[in-house]
Amino acid sequence: MSTTHTDTVTWNDKAFDEIAANDAGRPVLFTNARVLTMDPLIGTLRGADVLLVGALLVGVGPGIITAAGDDNAIVVDCTGMTVVPAVVDTVALVGGRGQRSEYVGTLTPGNTGDLLVVPDEFAPDVAGAQAMLLTRPQEVRALIANGKPVLWAGTDAPDRSTAPExxxxxxxxxxxxxxVGVWIDRNDFLYQELTADGRYDETRGGRPHAYEGRYWIDGDRIDYLDDLGFWAFGEFRGDELRHAGYAMRLGADSRS
Known part of the structure; x- marks a missing residue:
C-alpha cells in the first residue's frame, strides 16, 4: 500500500491494510451496518453484516460476525454506515424482471461483491448513496468492485482496477x-474466418463477405467491429466459438 494512502486513511485503516495484503483469500466482513440490499425477499436490514469471499457475496444479515473468528475474516466496522449495491438494476426497479434470480446488482448472496459504503446521513436511499460518488466522493468510505477496494476513505485505493484506455x-x-482459422457452425451455414492480422470475414448461407471487419480477443471474449460500423461479440467456450446464436468449431474450409 502506498505511503500517501496510509497517511490519509482515517476509517478502518487496520482493516484496509489487511485487505490490501490479503493474498490468502481471507473473507472480508462489513459488520454492524444498515444494508439496503434491493433484494425483494431480503429488503433492508439494520445492524447487519455483509460477507465477501473473493469476488463473491456469500452472506448478508445479522449474526455473521459470530463466525468471523472461525474463518479468520477481516472485519470492517460499519457502525453509522449504510451499505448499498454499487450497481443498480433499473429494469428490476420498475418491475421488469420476472424472477428474483434474474436481478442484477442486488446485495444477494451469490451475486458479485460490488458494494458502496457511505455514512447514514448521506444515504436516505440507494440513489442518494450512489450520488455521493459524483457529488462528494471524499465522503465515500468504501467502493468495492468484485470484492476489491476501488475507493477507501475518500481516496483511490492502491492497485485499484482502472478502466481500459x-x-x-x-x-x-x-x-x-x-x-486463428475458419470457424464453421454445425449446420454448415456460417463460416467465420479469423485471420492473424485481426480481420474477420463471414460467409453466410453461401453468400461470401456477408460481414467483414476487425476483431479483438480478450480472454475468452471476442469483440467485432464490422466495416459497416456496428459492434458485436462472441465467446470461446471450450472448442466452440459462440456468436449471435451460432456455435462454431474450427474446421477445414470446404467453400469452393
Missing amino acids: AGIPAAEDLTGSPR
Whole structure:
C-alpha cells in the first residue's frame, strides 16, 4: 500500500491494510451496518453484516460476525454506515424482471461483491448513496468492485482496477494463435474466418463477405467491429466459438 494512502486513511485503516495484503483469500466482513440490499425477499436490514469471499457475496444479515473468528475474516466496522449495491438494476426497479434470480446488482448472496459504503446521513436511499460518488466522493468510505477496494476513505485505493484506455485498440499480431482459422457452425451455414492480422470475414448461407471487419480477443471474449460500423461479440467456450446464436468449431474450409 502506498505511503500517501496510509497517511490519509482515517476509517478502518487496520482493516484496509489487511485487505490490501490479503493474498490468502481471507473473507472480508462489513459488520454492524444498515444494508439496503434491493433484494425483494431480503429488503433492508439494520445492524447487519455483509460477507465477501473473493469476488463473491456469500452472506448478508445479522449474526455473521459470530463466525468471523472461525474463518479468520477481516472485519470492517460499519457502525453509522449504510451499505448499498454499487450497481443498480433499473429494469428490476420498475418491475421488469420476472424472477428474483434474474436481478442484477442486488446485495444477494451469490451475486458479485460490488458494494458502496457511505455514512447514514448521506444515504436516505440507494440513489442518494450512489450520488455521493459524483457529488462528494471524499465522503465515500468504501467502493468495492468484485470484492476489491476501488475507493477507501475518500481516496483511490492502491492497485485499484482502472478502466481500459478509451479508443479503438490497434490490431494485434495473432500469428500462431490457436483461435486463428475458419470457424464453421454445425449446420454448415456460417463460416467465420479469423485471420492473424485481426480481420474477420463471414460467409453466410453461401453468400461470401456477408460481414467483414476487425476483431479483438480478450480472454475468452471476442469483440467485432464490422466495416459497416456496428459492434458485436462472441465467446470461446471450450472448442466452440459462440456468436449471435451460432456455435462454431474450427474446421477445414470446404467453400469452393
